[in-house]
Amino acid sequence: MIPFVRDLDLEYGRMDVVSPLIRRVIADNPGPFTFTGTGTYIVGRGQTGAGVAVIDPGPLDETHLAALLAAVEGQTVSHVLVTHSHRDHAPLARPFAEAVGAPVLAARPPARPVHASGAPDEDDDETFAPDIVLAGGETLDGDGWTIEAMATPGHASNHMAFVLREENALFSGDHVMGWSTSVVVPPDGDMAAYMASLEAVIARGFETLWPTHGPPITEPAPFLEAYRRHRLERESQVLARLAAGDRRIADMIPTLYAAVDPRLWPAASLSVWAHLIALERAGRARAAPEPAIDADWTLA
Known part of the structure; x- marks a missing residue:
């Protein structure tokens, strides 16, 4: 937290x-x-x-x-x-x-x-x-x-x-x-x-x-560590959704943000997109045809 x-x-x-x-x-x-x-x-x-x-x-x-x-x-x-x-x-x-x-x-x-x-x-x-x-x-x-x-x-x-x-x-x-x-x-x-x-x-x-x-x-030290950990955990969750077979961001959001007001899901989609772009650049995910928000994503 x-x-x-x-x-x-x-x-x-x-x-x-x-x-x-x-x-x-x-x-x-x-x-x-x-x-x-x-x-x-x-x-x-x-x-x-x-x-x-x-x-x-x-x-x-x-x-x-x-x-x-x-x-x-x-x-x-x-x-x-x-x-x-x-x-x-x-x-x-x-x-x-x-x-x-x-x-x-x-x-x-x-x-x-x-x-x-x-x-x-x-x-x-x-x-x-x-x-x-x-x-x-x-x-x-x-x-x-x-x-x-x-x-x-x-x-x-x-x-x-x-x-x-x-x-x-x-x-x-x-x-x-x-x-x-x-x-x-x-x-x-x-x-x-x-x-x-x-x-x-x-x-x-x-x-x-x-x-x-x-x-x-x-108290920046514990705060920043929690900030960092939150981002890394979200990245791991995105990879887990890819491993489970989700191919589109819209498929991942209901699971990743189940506790969040659905009205905020469009904004959450943008954050997941940012994570996927970073994973694609790191060679850990693939996008077809290109890393757009509506792409099909798979594990690399």
């Missing part, structure tokens, strides 16, 4: 000081993929004139924009960072950056917009374009803080997490969330890339994870 954390003291638009170097403002955009809403983080001491970084400004919402501008009033915003280009993270970056006079930094957006999940929040912001493209490994400095860009593809091909070195903390975006597992939806989502990124996060030994949605994860 994953030890989910879901309790969050919430008031939309309120600025909360959540650590010595971190403040948070939550947007009023709750939903099945955003939980209570998008949490925008402000990194820095907040002293007048001091440089701060802002992570994931969020959806295009005038009320949230006003709350963010009030939170950084009298401070210099040196960087606007975006974990990935989905619509619940990226659209407000440009209006906010223009209002405060700061550049937008993020990984390069996908070459083509992807609309595979059926959830608007998980679609790409087709207009998003960073001023500075990050590849991972870059370091950014401010007043009392150092942020390292950490490439974490999987949930999205351009997902970038951000390490706050002074607190050994990771702003994990949607890569790891405390309230739910992350959605990995092909073609832009990639389960093999996700698992490799997860291993990289585990190896760093962070003390705290700050997801964009939901409360922090304050």
Whole structure:
């Protein structure tokens, strides 16, 4: 069982000081993929004139924009960072950056917009374009803080997490969330890339994870191990269904997700598809005629 954390003291638009170097403002955009809403983080001491970084400004919402501008009033915003280009993270970056006079930094957006999940929040912001493209490994400095860009593809091909070195903390975006597992939806989502990124996060030994949605994860080691184990168990279950003779994803879902509301089965199908694509690339499964969601699948 994953030890989910879901309790969050919430008031939309309120600025909360959540650590010595971190403040948070939550947007009023709750939903099945955003939980209570998008949490925008402000990194820095907040002293007048001091440089701060802002992570994931969020959806295009005038009320949230006003709350963010009030939170950084009298401070210099040196960087606007975006974990990935989905619509619940990226659209407000440009209006906010223009209002405060700061550049937008993020990984390069996908070459083509992807609309595979059926959830608007998980679609790409087709207009998003960073001023500075990050590849991972870059370091950014401010007043009392150092942020390292950490490439974490999987949930999205351009997902970038951000390490706050002074607190050994990771702003994990949607890569790891405390309230739910992350959605990995092909073609832009990639389960093999996700698992490799997860291993990289585990190896760093962070003390705290700050997801964009939901409360922090304050005991990352057991949480991440459970997260990893959950994915590996699902992979084993998919292989077992292939061994039992299931050939299509639709045949597997009623068994794999018997305890889940059938209304969620379409989303579950996308996750199973991601696992099967990873298995096909690893030579453990075959798809005919190609690894599409409606393919016929067999064990390799």
